[in-house]
Amino acid sequence: MELRFANDPHRMNWLRPDYPYAKVSLPEPFENPGGAPKLDAQVSTTFVGDELRTEITLTNLSDRPFFTRVDDIGISLPLEDRYDDPQAIGTRRCNAQVFCGGSSSFVLALRMGGEAPHLGLVLTEGSLSAYSIERDATRESNDRGCFILHPSPLVLEPGEQTRVSWSIFPCLDKKDFFVQAGRRSRFVRAEWDRHVLFVGETARLRIEASFPPSQVTVNGVPAQREPDGSFTVEFDVNEPGEREMVVRAGDRTVHTRILVKDRFDDVLERRCDFIARHQQYDGSIDNLRGAFLTYDNEEDHRYYNHVNDYNGGRERVGMGILLAQYLCAVRDGIIEVTDRLVPLLVRESLDKYAAYVRRELIDEESGTSFNDMGRDGSYKRLYNAPWYASFFLELHRLDGNPEDVVVAYRIIARFYEEGGGRFYPIEHPISALMNALEALGLPSELAAARENFVRHADAIATVGTLYPPSEVNYEQSIVAPAADILLQVYLLTGEEKFLKAAREQIKILDQFNGVQPDYHLREVAVRHWDGHWFGKRRTYGDTFPHYWSALTGNVFSAYAAIANDPEYARRADASLRGVLPLIFDDGRAACAYVYPLLINGQRAQYFDPYANDQDWALVFTLRSLHR
Structure with missing residues (x-):
């Protein structure tokens, strides 16, 4: 069976031929x-x-x-x-x-x-x-x-x-x-103003029906009829947890969910405390000492495997970046500390991790970044370099050591020497590095970095939407980096061609984000493989959320500031909040939520037991506070 729309110039068949329709x-x-x-x-x-x-x-x-x-x-x-x-x-x-x-x-x-x-x-x-x-x-x-x-x-x-x-x-x-x-x-449309909230906030639900219902209720409570014919309900949320709200309008129902988190400052503090106490290796293996590792929440122990997504490098650097950001936020009074011992513990843990990174994962003289402990470069992966450059820039923001900026510069220079100029890196610290180099008065490094960044943005603009395949042929985290690099280079140069090219990417990026009235789905980008590569269950299937979904929120936030667009600012906030369900209020975390009921007949609907790489979710949120 085929399904094609008459006015479609591409004559797309929306039904794939290898599965039956309506079986x-x-x-x-x-x-x-x-x-x-x-x-x-x-x-x-x-x-x-x-x-x-x-x-x-x-x-x-x-x-x-x-x-x-x-x-x-x-x-x-x-x-x-x-x-x-x-x-x-x-x-x-x-x-x-x-x-x-x-x-x-x-x-x-x-x-x-x-x-x-x-x-x-x-x-x-x-x-x-x-x-x-x-x-x-x-x-x-x-x-x-x-x-x-x-x-x-x-x-x-x-x-x-x-x-x-x-x-x-x-x-x-x-x-x-x-x-x-x-x-x-x-049809009954239910829309929350927020789907992920913090204790003390108010949630407002707006309901529109395509027919004139005599009454609309939410969990049995009548909703307020508005002059425009819609209905609204407001809820003050004072306890953390999931809330399912059943909207009834005549014979029609909508089941919608929101999630209430504890105060952000408390969630952040408990998570950083957990990382420092439970996810840093302190055993007898010299090469691993100081590393942040995957944590198995079912069996309560750290886990390491030289296989890429469970090793002592790569995405796990997000934990190090988070701890440095946390200490900066404490110092700057951005967050409130409940337990004064936590920043001391985190500082000690961060120092151990920084020593591990310098010893095992980065050659500070050449800028070479490695895939795993022991300076293991047997697997070449361009994604790693910008993350470790970001880590050294966060160390500099915390401690003010100029050498950390120089190391970050060398890592990025090496990245471009190895072909990074045609790569789509996730989380590229263009603005952070340029600002740091300028503040230190390093004109030759500033000029060289600028040349690399502008050439990179030109290449992305030239390619447009004909994206090269990466670890996945096509995905939201190819489109988001394209938009992010173009926006950052627009801010660097002021050249309108980069902003125009970024808008083209943002249009594509928008196609991934959900419109459903459920905190798992609303403004969460489609991803459907991360539970296999990073999780304990090794299950393929829709991950709602996965923390890289928030790359879209970062792009929307940057664009909102450039264009002075409140709608993109609102959507950015929703996207960034949308990945916070991965961080639990008690300090534990999960690398992904596998959303479907069944995947190939096996029950899903679970948070994966591995706390692995999800702390980028808090990195993004803290960054938004600094904006």
Whole structure:
């Protein structure tokens, strides 16, 4: 089956051909495994112009009441959300944002290149409670797989029927999607002003229905009717934890979730304390002494493996950057300290880590960065260098030692010598390095760094949206670095061509971010492989959140400041808050939340037990406080 929209110049088929559309899986009977299901499913699909209408009729064939669980029934939705063909990514692939939250469930699939028409799906009958993923693991990070939509649990009398139906249609953008959804269904849109909050803040929920409901309730409490016909409810949040709010408008429901965190200062302090006490190696292995390592929250011990994503280098430097930032924030009065012993402990831990980095991971004279302890450079990875340059710049901001800036400069110079000028590095400290070099009065280094940065931005602008593949063929953390480098070089040079090129990248970046009213999804960028590479469970599947999603928030924040755009500032704040669920209020953390109900039949919906690389989430948040 194919689904193409008439006014699409690229004639994209939105349905991938290797999975069936609207195939219904039914539960086997308990008493006769492998026997015929006691439910019957009939699927009807019709086209009305560009609109595809699908109706699934479920019938209880038995002579007893039939109760279902959420994972008993699955309906396949094979959208083209994959990074398999570089030539097709911009025009014939999509980022699918799935919301299974009751009778106003929906899917918004945005073409990766940002060009309309996009695809919208809105439920017209029935209710959905979750989705699962079926994917081919041999394709590793480059294929999100097939979506399996799960109807909400049912109770059917003998012979009783019920239906799950939806409409699929073209739309222009996110705003137009919600307009179109309201035209095709009794749609209820629930929008929080914040989805991740801190204790003491107020959450405001706005509800719009495409029909005139006599009353709207939220967890049974009537909402306030506004003059424009919408409804609102405000909540004062004084206790941390997840809150699920069920919106009811007539016969329609929306299940929406927010998360309340403890005070940010307390979360930060406990996390830094945990890192210093539990994630720094202090054993008998000389090469590892002082390293920050992965922590297994199930078994309560540190873990090391020379395999890249669990070793003593790479992304783990985020812990070192965080501790340096924390001490700067304490010194500058940006955060309030509860336990005065924590900054002392963190200072001692940071000194040990800095000694480890200088000894094992960085050649300070040449600027060479290594992949693991023992100055192991057997695996060359350009991502590492900018992170360690950032670490030395944070040490300089903390202690004022000029040599740390020189080391950072050498690391970046070596990065460019090794081909960095055509690479898309995550977290490139352009502005921080230029400001530090200028403050120290190092004109030759300043000129050389500027030349490298400008040449790099020119190369990215020339490539545009024809991105080169990296560790993943295409991803949000290729687009975000492109936008970030262009914005930083625009601030460095004032040349409008870089700002124009950055806007092109921001348009693409926007296609990844979710619009769903759930703190796992709202303004969280689509990523679907990090749980495998960094987690204990080694599971592929949607990670909502994963901390690199906040790269989008960093870009939005920088752009908001340049353009004086309050909407981008609001979205930046939401994106940065969106990754904080990975940092637990007791000081522990998780490298990813694997969101789908099932992945290839295995239960998911869990925070991975490994605290590994997620502390960049707090790095981003602290940076936003300094702005």
